[in-house]
Amino acid sequence: MPNTDQTPIIQIKGLNKTFKSDASAVVALDDINIDIMHGEIFGVIGLSGAGKSTLVRCINLLERPTAGQVIFDGRDMTQLSAKELRRARQSIGMIFQGFNLLMQRNALDNICFPLELAGVSRKAAVKRAEELLETVGLSDKAKSYPSQLSGGQKQRIAIARALANNPKVLLCDEATSALDPTTTQSILALLKELNQKLGVTVVIITHEMKVIEQICSRVAIIAESRIVEMGMVEDVFRHPKTAAAKKLIYPMGQQVETFTGKGNFVRLVFNGDVTARPIVADMVLTCGAPVSIAFADTKEIDGMTYGQMILQMPDNPATYQRMLNYLDDEGIPYNEEGESYVQ
Amino acid sequence: MFSEQMILVTLQGLGESLYMTLLSTLVAYIIGLPLGLILVVTDKNGIHPNAPVNQILGAIINILRSVPFLILLVAIIPFTRLIAGTSIGSTATVVPLVIAAAPFVARVVEGSIKEVDRGVIEASLSMGASTMQVVRKVLVPEAMPSLLTGLALSLTTILSYSAMAGFVAGGGLGAIAINYGYYRKETDIMLLMVVILVIIVQVFQGIGNWIARRADKRIH
Ligand SMILES: Nc1ncnc2c1ncn2[C@@H]1O[C@H](COP(=O)(O)OP(=O)(O)OP(=O)(O)O)[C@@H](O)[C@H]1O
Ligand SMILES: [Mg+2]
Numbered sequence: 001m002p003n004t005d006q007t008p009i010i011q012i013k014g015l016n017k018t019f020k021s022d023a024s025a026v027v028a029l030d031d032i033n034i035d036i037m038h039g040e041i042f043g044v045i046g047l048s049g050a051g052k053s054t055l056v057r058c059i060n061l062l063e064r065p066t067a068g069q070v071i072f073d074g075r076d077m078t079q080l081s082a083k084e085l086r087r088a089r090q091s092i093g094m095i096f097q098g099f100n101l102l103m104q105r106n107a108l109d110n111i112c113f114p115l116e117l118a119g120v121s122r123k124a125a126v127k128r129a130e131e132l133l134e135t136v137g138l139s140d141k142a143k144s145y146p147s148q149l150s151g152g153q154k155q156r157i158a159i160a161r162a163l164a165n166n167p168k169v170l171l172c173d174e175a176t177s178a179l180d181p182t183t184t185q186s187i188l189a190l191l192k193e194l195n196q197k198l199g200v201t202v203v204i205i206t207h208e209m210k211v212i213e214q215i216c217s218r219v220a221i222i223a224e225s226r227i228v229e230m231g232m233v234e235d236v237f238r239h240p241k242t243a244a245a246k247k248l249i250y251p252m253g254q255q256v257e258t259f260t261g262k263g264n265f266v267r268l269v270f271n272g273d274v275t276a277r278p279i280v281a282d283m284v285l286t287c288g289a290p291v292s293i294a295f296a297d298t299k300e301i302d303g304m305t306y307g308q309m310i311l312q313m314p315d316n317p318a319t320y321q322r323m324l325n326y327l328d329d330e331g332i333p334y335n336e337e338g339e340s341y342v343q
Numbered sequence: 344m345f346s347e348q349m350i351l352v353t354l355q356g357l358g359e360s361l362y363m364t365l366l367s368t369l370v371a372y373i374i375g376l377p378l379g380l381i382l383v384v385t386d387k388n389g390i391h392p393n394a395p396v397n398q399i400l401g402a403i404i405n406i407l408r409s410v411p412f413l414i415l416l417v418a419i420i421p422f423t424r425l426i427a428g429t430s431i432g433s434t435a436t437v438v439p440l441v442i443a444a445a446p447f448v449a450r451v452v453e454g455s456i457k458e459v460d461r462g463v464i465e466a467s468l469s470m471g472a473s474t475m476q477v478v479r480k481v482l483v484p485e486a487m488p489s490l491l492t493g494l495a496l497s498l499t500t501i502l503s504y505s506a507m508a509g510f511v512a513g514g515g516l517g518a519i520a521i522n523y524g525y526y527r528k529e530t531d532i533m534l535l536m537v538v539i540l541v542i543i544v545q546v547f548q549g550i551g552n553w554i555a556r557r558a559d560k561r562i563h
Contacts, residue, residue, distance in 0.1 A: 062468060086471040086472070087471065089469060089470060089471035090470065092469070093470075094469040098460075098462045100460070100462040100465065101466075102484070102485060103560060103561050104484050104485050104488075104558075104560050105560075113470070113480070117467075117470055117472050117480070145561070147561045147562065158466075161470075165470075171469075
C-alpha cells in the first residue's frame with residue numbers, strides 16, 4: 001500500500017444512528033468506531049440491512065448521526081455550519097449503485113456540475129472535465145447523454161464527476177453491485193489505479209467478498225448495526241472469529257457438516273494470487289498419500305484461481321504435516337478446520 | 344352564417360381568447376412555479392423540510408382549487424375592479440383566471456418536480472450543493488420535459504376556463520358562443536366556436552408534447 005501513511009483521514013467515534021418514527025425507532029448504527037487512514041482502500045462489508053449505507057452516509061452527513069463524531073481531515077463534521085459542511089463535502093467524492101447522473105446533461109456537463117457548484121469558471125470546468133474524461137477512458141463520450149451509455153460507462157462518468165474537485169476521499173456505496181462481473185473488475189481496477197495515482201483514500205461499501213478481496217487493504221464487517229470484526233483483509237477473511245463474519249464469508253454455510261472420526265478438514269483459499277494448476281494432484285504426488293475433496297468452489301479468471309476448496313486430509317499426523325508444509329511452500333493460504341467445516 | 348361581420352367577430356374573439364389564455368398562463372406560472380417548488384422543497388422528505396410553510400401553503404392551494412371557477416369569477420368582482428379598473432372584458436378576466444390557475448399550476452409543477460430521482464438529488468447534496476443550487480441546477484432542469492408537458496396541460500385548462508368566463512361577459516370565443524348560441528339560438532355559430540376551441544387545444548397540446556419530447560435527453 002504505497003500511499004498509506006498511518007494518520008487517519010476519517011475518524012468515526014462512538015457513532016450512533018437511530019431512525020425514529022412516530023411508532024418505533026430503528027437503531028441502524030450502534031457505537032461504531034473506525035479510523036480510516038490516508039491513502040488506504042478501506043472496505044465495509046455486511047448483509048442487506050446491516051447499516052452499510054447509513055454508515056457511509058453519516059461520513060458526509062447526508063445522514064446526521066444521532067450521537068458520536070465523524071472527524072474528517074481534523075474537523076468534526078457534526079459541528080460544521082451548513083456552509084462549512086457544503087465546502088467539506090466538496091472534498092469527499094461519492095459514487096452510488098444507481099450512478100445518479102443528471103439525465104438531462106451530457107457526460108461532459110455532468111462532470112462540470114460539481115465544478116459549477118464550487119464556482120469554477122465554465123472554461124476551467126470544461127478543461128478539467130476533459131482531463132477527467134481522459135482519466136476514466138471515455139474522451140469519446142463527452143457529448144453522450146447518460147441514457148446512451150452502458151452501466152460501466154455511467155459509473156466511469158460518475159467517478160470522474162466525484163473526482164472533479166480533487167477530493168481527499170472517495171466514498172463508494174455498492175458502486176459495482178449493478179454491474180456484470182467483467183465490468184465490475186474494470187471499475188475496481190480503475191478505483192485502485194486512482195488510489196495509487198492520486199493518493200485518494202477510498203471507502204468501499206459492498207456485500208460482495210470478492211470486491212473487498214480484490215482491492216481493499218483493510219475491512220470492517222458490519223452486522224446488525226455493529227462492527228463485529230475489523231483488520232487486514234487476509235486476516236479477517238482467513239480467520240473469521242465471529243458467527244456473523246463466518247456467515248458472511250461462507251455464505252452457503254447455514255448447516256455445519258460433521259464427519260465422524262475420519263481425518264481433518266483443511267480449507268484452501270485462492271485469492272487469485274496463484275496460477276491455475278493442479279495443486280491438489282501435485283500435493284498428493286509429492287506427499288505420497290491421497291486426500292479427498294469434500295467441497296470445491298473455484299474458478300479460473302485470467303489464468304488465476306479464485307475461490308475455495310475443502311480437503312479431507314490423511315489421518316497420519318506426519319503426512320498431514322507434510323501436506324501443510326507443501327501448502328506453505330506453495331504460498332497457498334489455508335485454514336485448519338478440524339473435524340467439521342462449514343460450506 | 345359566414346358574413347364578413349361574423350368573420351371579424353370570430354377573429355376578434357380568437358385574439359381575445361389567446362390573449363387571455365397566454366397572459367393568464369404567464370402570470371399563473373410566475374406565481375405557481377415558485378409555489379410548486381416550495382411545496383416540494385419543504386415537504387417532509389424534501390431537501391429543506393418545513394412543516395408549517397408546507398401545510399399552510401398546501402391548505403391555501405386546496406381551498407382555492409375547490410372553489411368552482413364561476414363562483415370565484417363572481418365573488419372576486421370587487422377585487423378584479425380594483426386591479427384591472429373594470430370587471431368586464433378580456434383584461435379583467437385575466438384576474439380571476441390567474442387566481443384560479445396559479446394553484447392549479449403549483450400542483451402541476453409539484454407533480455413534475457417530484458418525479459426527479461431522489462438519488463440524483465442526494466448526489467448533488469453529496470457534492471456540496473446548496474438548496475438553491477439543487478432547485479436551479481437539478482430540480483428544474485431534470486424535470487424540464489415534464490414541466491413542459493405540464494405547461495401544455497395548464498394552457499389548455501386555462502383556455503377552457505377563459506371560455507367559461509365568457510358567461511360573465513369576459514370576451515373571447517366563449518362569450519361569442521354564449522351570445523349567439525345560447526341567447527340567440529344560433530347553434531351553428533356556437534358549434535363553430537367549440538370547433539375552434541377544440542383546434543386550439545389540439546395545437547397547444549401537440550406543440551407542447553413535441554417540445555417536451557425534443558427536450559428530453561432520456562430517450563434519444
Ligand atoms: N431513512 C430511514 N428511515 C428509517 N429507517 C431507515 C432509514 N434508512 C435506513 N433505515 C434502516 O436502517 C437499517 C440499515 O439500513 P441501510 O440502508 O444502512 O442498510 P444496508 O446495509 O445499506 O443494506 P443494503 O445492502 O440493502 O443496501 C435498516 O434496518 C433500514 O431499514
Ligand atoms: Mg445500502
